Amino acid sequence: MSESPTVVLVVDLGKTSCRVSYRVSGVPTGESEPRVETGPGTPGLAEPDGAAAAVAAIDAPVRRLWSGGAPPPGLDDRVAADATTLLAVGAAGALAAPTAAAELAAGLLGAWPELAVRSAAVTSDALTAHLGALAGAAGVVLVAGTGATAVGVGTAGSVAVSGGWGPVLGDEGSGGWIGAAGLRAALRDLDGRGPRTGLRAAAEAMFGALQQLPRAVSDDGAPARATARFAGTVDDAAAQGDRVAADIIDHAAGELAAAAAAAAERVGADADHPLDVSVVGGLVGLPTLAAGLRRRLAAEGSALRQVASAGSALDGAALLMARGPALPHEPHVHRAGVS
Structure with a gap:
């Protein structure tokens, strides 16, 4: 039977x-x-x-x-x-x-x-x-979406998580974080505290009058999800040469790479025992950030080998x-x- x-x-x-x-x-x-x-x-x-x-x-x-x-x-x-x-x-x-x-x-x-x-x-x-990215094998997966978390699994079964502390205290480099940084830059341009940036006009086009932006974000019910909508715009502006946007994207790439390196180190990765690292999530589709992240991961040394996601x-x-x-x-x- x-x-x-x-x-x-x-x-x-x-x-x-x-x-x-x-x-x-x-x-x-x-x-x-x-x-x-x-x-x-x-x-x-x-x-x-x-x-x-x-x-x-x-x-x-x-x-x-x-x-x-x-x-x-x-x-x-x-x-x-x-x-x-x-x-x-x-x-x-x-x-x-x-x-x-x-x-x-x-x-x-x-x-x-x-x-x-x-x-x-x-x-x-x-x-x-x-599990999907490394088919259940040891290694580090950097999940970069609305939030951001690096998960390391060692060859002996140890598990370490770096980042992922949520939008209030963490998630540095995530879509929510990038979008919020871009919106802050737009507001700083508006009130004169920061440099001029094309993010101001882009924020107005997406959210309307910037004087109402704080309420629009908080009233969404999921503020990180609301700000993450703006992450792609920040990446586009960086690609077009906006210095403020480029600094945000560079900072985000550094934060994400640091999270991956920290998770790898905590599960025993080093030059003699390198681990594969794969990046997954919605931010993979942001070309300026993805290129910066590849450079930052390479700069972390030989403990990490960048690989494509298996699933x-x-x-x-x-x-x-x-x-x-x-x-x-x-x-x-x-x-x-x-x-």
Whole structure:
């Protein structure tokens, strides 16, 4: 008798967006790439009611993926009916709020009765990005998006996280940080405290009258997400020769490289024991920052080898179930249900 197929719902829940897809073992799906449904992210598990907000953010993409209770295209009704359904989530804030991460894992089991989720696993979106980028191997992954975190995993299984302290006390070099620095520069130009910069006109074009900018950012509900919208504009301005913007981007590259180097050092990397480093996240698409970051990482010395990402955070979430407790990341994984 053949073994029942396993369907793993995989979730990448960041502060800006939520992505949901699936992976199937034991049967071909007929799809070269499983469908991905998206929705807005959440401020993070460390925020009040973070677990409830996470379930709400995941709900709509899951329901669209399994529209009307039917399985996604390529996964027929018979397979879906016979399958064991697992759910793996990488969620922003899970490292800072382990109690909320455990609460989320337990809450996911009954969130969609029609899917009969047997087991759920929740960890940080930084760790699922690490798992995907380095295929579960040792190394450092720099997650540079709305927030910024460097995650190092040593060859002996040690785990170190540098940065990622949130938009108020940390996240230096992140999209939220770059955008906020650009908006501050625009306000300093406006009131005469800072040099002239094209960021002033760009900020007005995006947000309206700058006198109302503080309220526009704070009223968003997720200020870091609001300021991160401006990061691409700062990068463009730097490429066009705006000195103020270029200084912001250079500072951001230095902060990100320092976080990666710190995480590598804490898990034992040195010239004799180098580790791979991969950069993932939305900021990879900012060309001026990406070029500066490559230079900064190279300047950190031979302890880091820059490599391309092997996979996505969704692939990393799937590895949580495929390889389970054998992963060195396991101390930071919260599981619920039947293993």
